[in-house]
Amino acid sequence: MNYTIxxxxxxxxxxxxxVESALLNVAGVTDADADHEVNVVEVTCEDSVTPEQLAAAIEGAGDSFKVVEIKVA
Known part of the structure; x- marks a missing residue:
């Protein structure tokens, strides 16, 4: 499963x-690529990983990090 966040x-x-490190610590995430210039994170993961898990990892990685939208890529 691929997500654009x-x-x-x-x-x-x-x-x-x-953010990449936090996402890669989520069981089932195989790749994460964050780009601060456009505020987008691309994530590749197993189907068992939920968008809520991804959002929690991103927001837990730093006090100012917020998830605006998660789309299936």
Missing amino acids: KTEGLHCGHCDAA
Whole structure:
């Protein structure tokens, strides 16, 4: 399953790395690519991973990180 996640609060490469690391710690996530320039995160994961799990990982990675929208890619 692939998701495109629109976010707010990613400002630099460190933000990208924090979000990617948090997502890769979710069981079933195989790839995560955050881009602070457009505030979008691309995620590849097993079908068992829920959008809620992805949102929780992103928002838990930093105080200012927010999920605006999650779409199946």
